[in-house]
Amino acid sequence: MTVDLNKIKAVAIDLDGTLLAPDREVTPTTVSAVQRLKEIGVKPVICTGRPLQGVIDLVHKLNLLAPDDLIITYNGGLIQRPASGEVLKKVTLSLDDLSSLLKLAEAINMPLAVVDATNAYLLNEPLGRQSGYPKIMTKLPFSHVSLSDFSTSHQFNKILFSYDVDVLNAAIKEIPKDYYDRFTIMKSRPNLLELLPKTVNKGHAISDLASILEVPVSAIMAIGDQENDLPMIKKAGIGVAMGNAIPEVKAVADMVTTTNAEDGVAKVFEQLISARKHQI
Structure with missing residues (x-):
């Protein structure tokens, strides 16, 4: 061509x-x-x-x-x-979006990290599974938080599932279709799944x-x-x-x-x- x-x-x-x-x-x-x-x-x-x-x-x-x-x-x-x-x-994503994706993370046993304009947060580490994102994004400060720590007006830039490639790939297969209808979901590297606003x-x-x-x-x-x-x-x-x-x-x-x-x-x-x- x-x-x-x-x-x-x-x-x-x-x-x-x-x-x-x-x-x-x-x-x-x-x-x-x-x-x-x-x-x-x-x-x-x-x-x-x-x-x-x-x-x-x-x-x-x-x-x-x-x-x-x-x-x-x-x-x-x-x-x-x-x-x-x-x-x-x-x-950006809203607190309701984060709540919905946190439920997904809990359902498929994936650690969840979320990033806003200045910081990164860790919300879900099931079965002792630690998010791999802090090792990837070393330039941001991370803190462990719960959903109730955020105000209803808080805006988030993206949500991430980062873990062992094989375990992550198996978890991706369990994501219900309606989540793909509501969010942009894609890998940016083999061990990192990003969940973003649909647009x-x-x-x-x-x-x-x-x-x-x-x-x-x-x-x-x-x-x-x-x-x-x-x-x-x-x-x-x-x-x-x-x-x-x-x-x-x-x-x-x-x-x-x-x-x-x-x-x-x-x-x-x-x-x-x-x-x-x-x-x-």
Whole structure:
């Protein structure tokens, strides 16, 4: 399939398994490629399931702190300007949503973690099962709480079930269909299931990003590797799968680059830069 790289005005980039190498760091090659991409007028936009607090060090390292720079967090639940913190789009879960999902967690024996704008909380650890999320999201403070500790107006960004992969996969099979009708439920990594507002996913975020930038969706490229990246890979003008992506992502992508161990994102950026040079 032939793709027109010259039409691209912005690139939405997943982090884990994509922009970040297997050691969860960004390589000097990728840092350089991000800056060169900005120099040709293409806007790199981090698009992650993490909160801003969890990626702010990376934002600084990539120098994505210009007044007009953007970041998509919580899998599209929040779009903001990292330099000022200005929120451009926000969709959250309510206390009733948390109560409903807590009942689900109890029914399928899954530990539940929930994140709001500043903190993370642990509510359910059945049968001695401890949530794996504190080990994943080390940038947020965690506390053990109960449902009654929150006010009725409290807003939550996402809820997470994180545990041993095989146990989690078996539990997912027990989730009743009506929960899928009410929430967006998807994996962001093998041992992490995310539960979000129904209207939140990275595909909707691509549409929101295009609107904010005042460009067509066809001018947005998206790069990812996991189940939670599928909506944006499908939605973007050009969807790019990492070489290490799950088969489902590769199946719907317009391009496949090399793995995150081989600077796959930087290679795509070099193609964009080269295409722009040949256009001049």
